[in-house]
């Protein structure tokens with residue numbers, strides 16, 4: 001007969017075993033295109049409900065949401081009910097950041113207009129955050145376009161510093177936007193069941209992406225650094241986030257704030273990448289170190305049937 005202590009001992013041993021299999025990991029969650037990537041294709045009540053579900057899933061995760069203020073407008077005017085959606089984020093203890101006013105990419109926009117779009121992107125955000133004794137301090141480049149030459153990069157760095165911003169990099173870059181487009185199109189067509197059927201594959205795909213960038217981190221730094229995951233405020237994540245976050249927790253991830261993740265010295269690595277594409281910072285650092293082609297091989301791809309459903313040619 002096993003006494004009470006004996007059972008306790010077995011439970012402890014089992015817990016230790018599980019811990020040994022799953023290494024402790026850290027991840028900062030970042031969610032872009034608030035209040036919603038899909039303001040143009042859903043009615044206000046659906047958007048409000050999705051916003052509430054995303055907030056509920058992210059509460060307590062130390063996530064940061066990145067806002068495009070043009071998405072607060074209805075018929076050219078800032079809609080107070082949409083501002084309230086953002087206030088709900090802050091009230092839930094989730095920080096907000098600046099993702100420019102209109103989501104124009106730096107590589108298609110003159111730097112003067114880009115800087116204006118950053119300032120236009122905090123007209124609502126700055127006073128709103130002041131209600132919570134906070135100020136916007138994170139900046140996320142639309143399309144992760146971070147500048148194609150040294151002059152623009154230096155000017156933007158100085159501008160962001162002057163206005164109290166720090167760049168929020170991404171390490172787990174991914175094709176979530178393609179799943180989201182497929183999901184939205186199926187919802188538009190009234191095919192809710194088919195849309196929901198995409199979620200298990202989406203979660204598997206996102207986990208595979210995490211695994212890929214964990215390996216990239218090991219190859220570059222000899223260890224796993226805290227990752228920064230990017231996804232968007234959309235119908236897909238309103239429905240899939242609880243499952244996705246549960247999967248990541250099972251993978252050993254503790255969700256930390258951006259300050260904690262970026263305190264890792266890896267994030268001070270030089271970034272000489274000046275290419276056009278919006279890629280993972282792990283790859284920017286690898287390019288800076290002139291890693292061979294093999295370094296980038298094996299990245300999980302969005303399956304063809306999802307590309308087809310989304311009407312997207314390729315990633």
Ligand SMILES: [Zn+2]
Nearest residue numbers: 032033142143
């Ligand atoms: Zn975006």
